[in-house]
Every structure is written in C-alpha cells, then in structure tokens.
Amino acid sequence: MALLEVKNVTKQYGHKKVMDSVTFNVEAGHIVGLIGPNGAGKSTTMRAITGLMSYTSGNIQFDGQPITFEQHTALDKVGNLIEYPAIYPNLTALDHLKLYAMDTPSPANFDDLMRRTQIDGENFGKRKAKKFSLGMKQRLGIAIALIRNPKMVILDEPMNGLDPQSVHDLRELIRSLADEGVAFLISSHLLDELQKLVDDVVIINDGKIIKTSPIAAVFEHDQVHYQLVTNDNILAMPILVDQGWQVEDENGQLLITGPTGPQDIITVLNQHNLTIEGLNTVQANLEQSLLELLSTNDTEGK
Amino acid sequence: MLTLLKQELFKAHKQNRLWIWLLLAFIFPIAVLAVFKGTRNVERLVGFGGGIPYIYLAAIIYSALSISQEFTFGTIRPLLSRRFNRLSIFISKIVLNFIVYIGLVVSAFIGTIIAKLIFVPKADFGKQMTDTLTAGQLWGIDTIHLFLEIIFISALVIMITNIVKSSGAAIGLGVVLSIGTPIISSISLSLIQLAPILKWNPLTILIGSSMLGITPDTTLNAIFHLNSMSIIIAYIVYIVLFYGIAYYIFRKRSV
CATH class of the missing domain: 3.30.70.100 (Alpha-Beta Plaits)
Structure with a gap:
C-alpha cells in the first residue's frame, strides 16, 4: 500500500475547478516531483494534503489514515515546507527546533539535524531568525520539516534562495533520507535540479494530472x-x-x-x-x- | 492542549515585546508618583498610579497580534498542519492572552505597592472612599472591572482581527473603546433614547459592566433600563458571541 494516496480529489470554487480529480500515490522511500507551470495547482494540492485547505470531493490517506480539513492526526508523521519557511523572527534556529519538537514524542536529535541541514554554523548560533538571509531561513525551514522524524516530507520550492553548494547538499540530504525510507513530495521550478533527484514525477496543469510516471519514462520517447x-x-x-x-x-x-x-x-x-x-x-x-x-x-x- | 499552551508560552517568553510591556506596567505607577507629586495619594494608587489605560492598550495590542502575527510571519501553516484541531489551537491562544492580562495587572499591582512604599507610605487602604467601600475594596472592584472590560474589548478585537484579517483596524477600535469612555457613554445613551431595544447594544453592556458592584440597580435601571443581572447575562452572551464568530472564521479559513 502506498504511504500517501490521493484519490480523485477535486476542489471547486463555484464552477472553477482548481483541482480536478487529482489522483496519485507516493511510496515509502520514493522521491516524487510535483511539477507544472505557475498556477497549475501544485501548492493547492500540497495544501490539501497538509490539511490546510478543504476539498470538495475525493479522499486523501496517509499511512491508512484520512487527511481532511477537519481531521488530520496523520500529519504527525508528515513534515512540510509550503511556499515559504515558517519562521518566528525573535527565535534562534535552536529555539525553532525546540518549539516544533514540543508536539512530538520522538523528535530528531537537534545536533544531528542541525549538522545535516547546515544550521549549526557560527552564522546561526545565537542570532535571531529576523537576521537570517533567505537561504538560511530556507535551511531552517527544511530542518523544521524534519524535526518530527517524519515518514514523509512535503517541500514546496525547497531550493529557493539556496546557493549551488547548498542545493547540492540538500539533494544529498534528501537522497540519504529517502534511502532510510522517508518519502518526499517536492515541487520546484528548478527542473534540472529536480531531474537529478526524483524517482517519479506527477505533472499537473490546470488542476489536472496529465502524467504520472517514473522519471525515466518521461524521456523514453525523446531521450x-x-x-x-x-x-x-x-x-x-x-x-x-x-x-x-x-x-x-x-x-x-x-x-x-x-x-x-x-x-x-x-x-x-x-x-x-x-x-x-x-x-x-x-x-x-x-x-x-x-x-x-x-x-x-x-x-x-x- | 497542554502542549499547545506550552508552545504558546515558549513563543511569548522569547518575545522581547512581552517583557517590555510587563516591565512598563510595573514602572508606570512608580514613574507617575515619582514625577507628579500631586498624585501621591490613595486615590491614585487605587487606579494603579494612572496605569489603567496603559494596561488596556497593551492587552488589546497583544490580543490583536496573537493570531494575526501567525499570518504575518507565515507560521500559521505549520501551526495548523498538525494533529491538533483548530479549536484547540484557538483556545490555546485565548488562554495565553488571559495569562498575559493577568501578568500585566500583577506587574502594575506590584509597581503600585512599591510606589506606595516609596512615595506614600502612610496611604491607608482602609480609608472610606464611598459610603460602603474602603480604598482597598474599591481597588479590588476596580481590578475586577478592569479584567471584565479587557476581556470584553479583547474578544471584540480578536473577532474584528479575524473578520478584516488585519490587526491595525482592530487595535484602533479597541483603543477607542478602552479610552474613549465619555464618547462611548454618549453614543450608548443616544442609542437607548433612539429605540429602547438598543439598550442591548454592546457599548451599553461594556459601560454597564464597568459599573457593576458600585452602582445600585435603581441607578443602572434609570440610566440603561437594565439591572445588574441583565447586564451580566448580556455581557456573557456577547463574549461567547465575539469568540464564537472569531473561531468560526478562524476554523473556515484556508491558508
């Protein structure tokens, strides 16, 4: 059984469908790229999966448990970074980890997580987040997404603001976590980077899934x-x-x-x-x- | 719920703003009595050294920002995309606000007592202030009124913040309600004269609640056409209504 199952999910505002029978699965340990042009429905889909938005019909299940706008206990094992990092300006990086770790019985080891996401340097230290650069905030956002030792991580534009070395390091981190069994659903405009990372792609346009396949199959006709x-x-x-x-x-x-x-x-x-x-x-x-x-x-x- | 409250306390404790407000609430009565020698009397002590408008202001701003700043910082998404339901999250915010209100009053109280010891050591809280109340009793009742008004105005402010999605307008309204008492009284009485049913308007209930315990029912009836019990019931209904509407909007909101 897939870890995340999105089945025929439709979100309608009046006559306008922003998600139209969206269906796809994410398996444990797989890295799935959710791609499409601006306004295609990527962030909307991620918001529905993270219980932030209601949907008109269909169903979403994570690890066998339903996720709806009202009921989303299953999200305990899902980390996310949707659109921009959730940062409190007066807290340090370590404060953020302490804060978000409070609601999980088995949080990640702080030192290990800070090292892996590279928020352990002198740049971070006792500095408050309001003084962080965009890239530093992004790295902290990724650390927050991983604090609950999640089974799955949803990342919307995780490479925003990162320099090439950091993008490379993030790719390595994601790959190593996937090897440990963590599933990823990632959207990014940096398709070259995504291509190097993902196992499967879900292509969405106008709220509809137009292709779901392993990354290799996308190129099989015009390699x-x-x-x-x-x-x-x-x-x-x-x-x-x-x-x-x-x-x-x-x-x-x-x-x-x-x-x-x-x-x-x-x-x-x-x-x-x-x-x-x-x-x-x-x-x-x-x-x-x-x-x-x-x-x-x-x-x-x- | 306890976890959510712990998280709210952690965030509040890390905010310089909260500590500055608490410190100012403490310093205000001491500073007023130190600077203005004419205020060194028991009447001024009973009014927290003139610090009541400041306590209102701090409580209103804190209430308005408690939810709106989560949207400003973009932290509302991780806050909501967890196992907790939105009611628990909303209640944890309200409980924290109450804790802050208490903190502000306690700070002002300690500041007032220190100001008394330094500047008016002979002030007597047993002094008869009205026909039936001593200074100490009046201070106690005034403090209860202060809480009642803060809770009422803050509930309104939180509702407005959720409706207009902006803390600025809500803070403005809250400030007018908390310090514009003569204007509010005048509007309220005009409304009652316009139509008897308008005696139930929230301004009347706000003013009426500030007179409970110190004004006899006959006087309340003459002014507002309401007795104490009616005012208490209407007060509770309004609080429930304000928080109910605020929560309804918060619950429905897609982020």
Missing part, C-alpha cells in the same frame, strides 16, 4: 537530441528527414530527434558526401519534456 552542423545544411536537411527523423533548423544548427545513435547520422551524411563540422548529443531534460507534454495537453484540450 536524446543531436545538434548537427554540416558544410551544407540546406542539402542535409531533406536527406535526414527522408530517414524518418524529425529535423529542425535552429539558428544554423540542425536539431535531430530519432536516430538510435550519432553513428546513424554520420553514415547517412557520408553516403551523400556531406562534411560534418559539428555533432553534439543533447540529453533530454525535464524542462523540455514538460514543455512538450504541456503543449500536447493544450492541443488536446482545444
């Missing part, structure tokens, strides 16, 4: 593109198209999708005595796949 420059691109283009490949001219470079490898392209061009001046392999990325999916979804919607 790789090739950027090609020849001595005569105008001649090369129809030859490549004749192979059944998709070819686009992008600022003097031919972007090719379809060959099984670069050797296919080299063989074909050699047969036509065309000289290759440049050939690069471009790995597919989540951003591109998301854009393609959204574009397909829009077309189908019309």
Whole structure:
C-alpha cells in the first residue's frame, strides 16, 4: 500500500475547478516531483494534503489514515515546507527546533539535524531568525520539516534562495533520507535540479494530472537530441528527414530527434558526401519534456 | 492542549515585546508618583498610579497580534498542519492572552505597592472612599472591572482581527473603546433614547459592566433600563458571541 494516496480529489470554487480529480500515490522511500507551470495547482494540492485547505470531493490517506480539513492526526508523521519557511523572527534556529519538537514524542536529535541541514554554523548560533538571509531561513525551514522524524516530507520550492553548494547538499540530504525510507513530495521550478533527484514525477496543469510516471519514462520517447552542423545544411536537411527523423533548423544548427545513435547520422551524411563540422548529443531534460507534454495537453484540450 | 499552551508560552517568553510591556506596567505607577507629586495619594494608587489605560492598550495590542502575527510571519501553516484541531489551537491562544492580562495587572499591582512604599507610605487602604467601600475594596472592584472590560474589548478585537484579517483596524477600535469612555457613554445613551431595544447594544453592556458592584440597580435601571443581572447575562452572551464568530472564521479559513 502506498504511504500517501490521493484519490480523485477535486476542489471547486463555484464552477472553477482548481483541482480536478487529482489522483496519485507516493511510496515509502520514493522521491516524487510535483511539477507544472505557475498556477497549475501544485501548492493547492500540497495544501490539501497538509490539511490546510478543504476539498470538495475525493479522499486523501496517509499511512491508512484520512487527511481532511477537519481531521488530520496523520500529519504527525508528515513534515512540510509550503511556499515559504515558517519562521518566528525573535527565535534562534535552536529555539525553532525546540518549539516544533514540543508536539512530538520522538523528535530528531537537534545536533544531528542541525549538522545535516547546515544550521549549526557560527552564522546561526545565537542570532535571531529576523537576521537570517533567505537561504538560511530556507535551511531552517527544511530542518523544521524534519524535526518530527517524519515518514514523509512535503517541500514546496525547497531550493529557493539556496546557493549551488547548498542545493547540492540538500539533494544529498534528501537522497540519504529517502534511502532510510522517508518519502518526499517536492515541487520546484528548478527542473534540472529536480531531474537529478526524483524517482517519479506527477505533472499537473490546470488542476489536472496529465502524467504520472517514473522519471525515466518521461524521456523514453525523446531521450536524446543531436545538434548537427554540416558544410551544407540546406542539402542535409531533406536527406535526414527522408530517414524518418524529425529535423529542425535552429539558428544554423540542425536539431535531430530519432536516430538510435550519432553513428546513424554520420553514415547517412557520408553516403551523400556531406562534411560534418559539428555533432553534439543533447540529453533530454525535464524542462523540455514538460514543455512538450504541456503543449500536447493544450492541443488536446482545444 | 497542554502542549499547545506550552508552545504558546515558549513563543511569548522569547518575545522581547512581552517583557517590555510587563516591565512598563510595573514602572508606570512608580514613574507617575515619582514625577507628579500631586498624585501621591490613595486615590491614585487605587487606579494603579494612572496605569489603567496603559494596561488596556497593551492587552488589546497583544490580543490583536496573537493570531494575526501567525499570518504575518507565515507560521500559521505549520501551526495548523498538525494533529491538533483548530479549536484547540484557538483556545490555546485565548488562554495565553488571559495569562498575559493577568501578568500585566500583577506587574502594575506590584509597581503600585512599591510606589506606595516609596512615595506614600502612610496611604491607608482602609480609608472610606464611598459610603460602603474602603480604598482597598474599591481597588479590588476596580481590578475586577478592569479584567471584565479587557476581556470584553479583547474578544471584540480578536473577532474584528479575524473578520478584516488585519490587526491595525482592530487595535484602533479597541483603543477607542478602552479610552474613549465619555464618547462611548454618549453614543450608548443616544442609542437607548433612539429605540429602547438598543439598550442591548454592546457599548451599553461594556459601560454597564464597568459599573457593576458600585452602582445600585435603581441607578443602572434609570440610566440603561437594565439591572445588574441583565447586564451580566448580556455581557456573557456577547463574549461567547465575539469568540464564537472569531473561531468560526478562524476554523473556515484556508491558508
């Protein structure tokens, strides 16, 4: 049984559906990316899961227990950081951990948590949170999300304000916790970072789930593109198209999708005595796949 | 509930603002009696050295901010996304407010006693102040009135804060209600003259509650067309109503 089950959840304001039969699961130890454009319903979905917002129909269960606006005892084992860190300006980082640890029987070890989330340095110490930078607040927000030794953590834009090293460290932390069995539901606009981290993706647009799959499956149809420059691109283009490949001219470079490898392209061009001046392999990325999916979804919607 | 209250106390204890208010409540009567020699009498001591408006102000601001600042800081989300229901969270806030009100009055009381010992050691709390009450008894009744009014105005302030989602307007209204007694009395009496049913308006009940125990029923009847028991019942009904509406809005609010 999945740790988190979201089944046919709909949230309606009048005739407007901000969540439309949203359905997906999160398994223990899995890192799931919830992605979509601005206003797609990511934060709304996370708010419904964390009992902050009522929903019109459907049901949400965590560890077999229901989560609704009125009843959410199951949230004891869910940590969250929704949109921005919940910081009291007059408390220090340690004060925050003490405060949020009060309502759990088995909180995380403070020293260990502070070390893992890097809020144990001199920058933190006895300083009050009102003097923290955005990145420091974000790290504290993540520590707060982990204070209850949660079975699942919900993070909305956790990389906001973090420098590249901190983003890398956060990725390592999330991965190590997932290896210990903690599930994550993460939304982020930094899709390249998310791509390196998640096991599964849930793609949402206009309040509807348009794809739920393992991350690898997102790229299975268009895993790789090739950027090609020849001595005569105008001649090369129809030859490549004749192979059944998709070819686009992008600022003097031919972007090719379809060959099984670069050797296919080299063989074909050699047969036509065309000289290759440049050939690069471009790995597919989540951003591109998301854009393609959204574009397909829009077309189908019309 | 105990856990929530412990958390509220922890947050309050870490706020400089609370300690400054408590300290000022303590210093106020001492400072007034030190600076203004004409106030060194038992009448001024009974009024906490003139510190009552300050106690009102601090209590109202604290009440208004108790919930609204959770929204300002963005801490309302982790507060609500836990196993606790919203009623427990709301009650823990109200209980903390009550503790702060008591703290303010106790600080002012200690300050007043110290001011007495320093500046008017011969002041006699056994002195007859009215036909039936000594200074000490009057102080006790005034303190009860102070609590009753703080509770009434704070309940209203918390309701307004929840309705308009802003502490500023609520604090403004609370300040007017707490220090604008002559204006309130005038509005209240005008309303009663306008239509008898308006004797039940909250301003009348607020003014009436401040006269309980020191004004005979015949006088209350003549002014407000209400006796003490009616005022007490209406007072309780209003408190329940204000907190009820505030909680209803708090419970329904998506964050």
